[in-house]
Amino acid sequence: MNIYVIMKRTFDTEEKIVIENGQISDEGVEFIINPYDEYAIEEAIRLRDDNGGEVTVVSIGDEEVEKELRTALAMGADKAVLINNEDIEDSDQFTTASLLAAYFEDKEYDLILGGNVSNDNSTGQVGPRLAEQLDIPYVTTITKFELDGEKVTIERDVEGDVEVIETSLPLLVTAQQGLNDPRYPSLPGIMKAKKKPLEEIDYDDLDIDEDEIEAKTETVEIFLPPKKEAGKILEGELDEQVQELVKLLRQEAKVI
Amino acid sequence: MNFDLTDEQRMIQKMMREFSDEVVAPGAEQRDKEKKFPVEIFKKLGELGIMGLPFPEEYGGGGADTTSFAIVVEELSRGCGSTGITYSAHVSLGGAPINLFGTKEQKEKYLTPICTGESLGAFGLTEPGAGSDAGGTETEAKEENGEWVINGSKCYITNASYANHLALTAITGRENGKKEISAIIAPTDAKGFKVIDNYEKMGLHASNTTELVMEDVRVPQENLLGKKGHGFRQFLVTLDGGRIGIGAMAVGIAQAAYEKALSYAKERKQFGQSISNFQAIQFKLADMAMKIELARNMVYKAAWVKDQGRSFTKEASMAKLYASEICMEVCNQAVQIHGGNGYMRDYHVERYFRDAKLLEIGEGTSEVQRMIIAREIGC
C-alpha cells in the first residue's frame, strides 16, 4: 500500500500568540507537528503495519520543517519529502493544495491522509482542495478507518454525531481527534530517523508556474481577540436577573 | 562552540517531556503518599527503548549519548523524583559497571535484561560502616571450589527489589593487612540473599531503597566483574557517571519547583495584586531561573566531556554538587513563595523539597564532592 500523509509544522498549542508589525511573531516559539496531522501519521503507520507498504510524509515549508519530518520518521514513517516554498511570496490554502497536487501528479498513491484542520489557520481546506485537484474521493473529520480489501469503511464526526461511509481506494481522508492515540517516538525510532530518506524539493522543480499557484486570498489585517474581561455575576431574584441579562446583552454586548 | 542539542537529543527531549507530563507527573503525588513503585511507567519506558538508552545496540541498548541520558533523567525527575532516581540508578549504577567492566558473556547475560527493562539495575556499595569511606567495606567473598561465597550486608541500595541481579563490592583478599576489594555480580534470588524493603524515608517514597543481607551466598567464580582487586577503582569510575545522573535529577526537580512557583506567584493575590508584582518575589524567581540554567549547563558540559572520552571526574562532581545544592535552594524558595499552601501536599513543592535533600547525600555527599574537586584542582 502506498500511503502518504500531508503534514504541517505549527505553533505549539501552549504558545502565546504575539503580533509584531501586523504579523504573527514566531520569535522563540516552540513548533510541533499539527496535532491533527499526528493522528494521520499514526493511522498511516498502523495501516502500513497491518497491510504492508510504505508511509511517506510530505510537508511544505522552510528548512526548519525538517525537524518535524524527522519526528514523523522517528514515529515510524518510512520516507519524508519537504517541498521548500521559501521563495513563494503569497501563499494560501490554494497555493498549498496546488503545490501538493503538482507533487502527487506523477505519484502512485492508494491513500492520502491529512489533519482535519491545522491548529493555526484552521481552514480545513487543504485536504479537500487537494482531493478535488487530484480528482479522487475524500472524507473529512474521520474518527475510524477500516480497510477490507478495496473496501473502506469510515466513521466521521459530524458535529458530535457519527456518519458511516463506505468508499474505496484511492482516497483522501482528514483525521479528527479520537481517530487514535498517537504513539511516542521510541528511542530506536529516534536513532534511526536520521538514516531514513528525507528528500527536499524546491517548488520550482515541480511542474508548475508561480502564477498558477498565486494565493487566491489576501490577508487584510491580523489582530488578537479582545482581552477577556472578568465575568459578571448577576444578583437578585431570578426574574430580575433575566431582565438584567437581556438588557446587558442588548445594550452592552449588543448581540441581540 | 554550539549550545544547540543535536536532532536526536532534541527529539528525545520532546518525547520525554510529553511522556513526563502525560504519564509520569499525574500520579506522582499519589504514588509518593502510598509509597507505590511506578511499575507501569517502567514497563512503558521499556517499550519505548529508554531503559537501555546509553548502552550498545548489540545488547539491546539505544546507543545514545550521555547528554541524552541527562535529558531523560531531567524530564522524568521533573515529573516525579522517585521515577527519576529509579531510572538514573538503573542506568548509571546498574547498567554502567557491567557495560564498562563486564565480559561479552556477562553483558549478554546481565546487561541485555537491563536494556529491555526486564530487570532493573542496582549497585550495592554502601554498608552500615562504609558510606563516604567506601573502603570501609566489610562484606567478604571467599573463593571455595570455584565459587564465591559472600557474607555481609549492604544498606540503602536503590532498586534491588526489582533487580534480578546486581553488582556488589566485597573484600576478596587481604595483603599486608590491606583489603582487596572486588565487584561481583550476584543474582538476587540466590540462596541466602535477602532484599529487605523496609526503610521509612524522608522523601522519594515511590522509589525502592533496600537493605541487602548475604549469608553464604554462592555465585560462580566467573561472576567476578572486571579485575580482581579493582573493585574500588571501578566504582569510583561508576560513580563519576552516576553523578551526572544525580545532577540531571536535581535540575529536573528544581525546574518543576520553579515552574510551580512561577505560576503560583502570578495567580496568588495579596494586597490587591499578584504576589509576582512584588520585587521580593520576582528576585526569588529570577535567582531560581538563573541557578537552574547554570546547573543545567554544567550537567550538559559534564555529559559532553564524558562523551568526548576525556576525564570528567571534576566536571561530574561540580555538576552534581552545584545542581543538588541549588535544587535545595530552589525548592526551599518554591515552598516559601507558596506560603502556607506550600507546606501542604496538594501543592507538590513540599514533595520536591523532601525529594531534593537526597541529592546532597547520595552518590557522594556534598562534602565528598568538595573533596574530589579539591583533589582535582591540585590541593
Ligand SMILES: Cc1cc2nc3c(=O)[nH]c(=O)nc-3n(C[C@H](O)[C@H](O)[C@H](O)COP(=O)(O)OP(=O)(O)OC[C@H]3O[C@@H](n4cnc5c(N)ncnc54)[C@H](O)[C@@H]3O)c2cc1C
Ligand atoms: C535514598 C538513598 C538511596 C541510596 N542508593 C544507594 C545505592 O543504590 N547504592 C549504594 O551503594 N548506596 C546508596 N545510598 C547510600 C549513599 O550513597 C550514602 O548514604 C552516602 O554515600 C553517604 O554515606 P553515609 O550515609 O554512610 O554517610 P557518612 O559517610 O557517614 O557521612 C556523614 C556525614 O559526614 C560527612 N563526612 C564523611 N566523611 C567526611 C570527610 N572525610 N570529610 C568531611 N565530611 C565527611 C558526610 O559528608 C556527611 O555529611 C543511598 C542512600 C539513600 C539515602
